[in-house]
Amino acid sequence: TLKLTSLLPVSLAFILLTLIVILSAALALLQNSQPMAVLAAIGGFAAPILVSSGSGNYIALFSFYALLNIGILAMAHYRLWEWLNLIGFTLTFGIGMIWGVNSYTRDKFITVEPFLILFFLIYTAVSVMSFLKSSVKTKREESIDLVLAFGAPFLFCIMQAYMVRDIQYGLAVSSLGL
Numbered sequence: 001t002l003k004l005t006s007l008l009p010v011s012l013a014f015i016l017l018t019l020i021v022i023l024s025a026a027l028a029l030l031q032n033s034q035p036m037a038v039l040a041a042i043g044g045f046a047a048p049i050l051v052s053s054g055s056g057n058y059i060a061l062f063s064f065y066a067l068l069n070i071g072i073l074a075m076a077h078y079r080l081w082e083w084l085n086l087i088g089f090t091l092t093f094g095i096g097m098i099w100g101v102n103s104y105t106r107d108k109f110i111t112v113e114p115f116l117i118l119f120f121l122i123y124t125a126v127s128v129m130s131f132l133k134s135s136v137k138t139k140r141e142e143s144i145d146l147v148l149a150f151g152a153p154f155l156f157c158i159m160q161a162y163m164v165r166d167i168q169y170g171l172a173v174s175s176l177g178l
Contacts, residue, residue, distance in 0.1 A: 010051050017047040018064075025071060034081040041084055044068045045091040058099060058108070062115040065092060069122045076126045080133045082145060085126050089148055092119050093155045100159060106166055116159055123152040153178075 008016070024040035027033070045068065048061050072088040075081065096119065104112065127148035134145070157178070164170025 010053055014047060014051045017043070017051065021047060021068075022071075025075065029075065029078060032079070034079070034083060037075060037079075037081055037084045038087050041068070041072060041087050042091070044071075045088075045095065056103065058103065059111055061099075062096075062112070065095070066115060066118055069119060073122050073126055073129075076129050076133075080130060082130065085123075085130060085148055089123050089126075089151060092123070093151075093159075097155075097159065100162060104163065109163055109167075112163065116156065116163070120152055120156040123148055127152060 021040050021044040024036060024043065028037035028040055045065070048064055069088060069092055072084060076085055096116070100112075127145065130145050130148065160174045160178075161171055164174055
């Protein structure tokens, strides 16, 4: 929509959207409102897509998502919001997989690999924090925790295997590293 209307420069629109996400997340923490936190996260993941110029700057995209996910990790430290964690996990790995299938080439490995490792570590930490913070849970909350506990390593392995498919012993070295 930004490309069609051109009311604001892309950089200004992105900054404004980012400020809205930050303020919404802070308000969610202050008001103890998981739905507001979820909406802030969805808005955060949508912001780069909404203002995309089509330049293909995946490093900027993944850097922004890394900051967004670090924010979700910080919120997980203060609140036990399983749905926020699940939304962040799903959107991070979902957008990453879509980008990977459409745009990943072997020459991008050295710049993409740190992001994949970082996202894996963030959601492994979120999962562990969630387990440690909760004592009595319902079946529904346990299933969300299990999605993170097993989903992060599972999707990491799938994405890693896709990235190293053309590298001799790439999967073996990746498995050893994991």
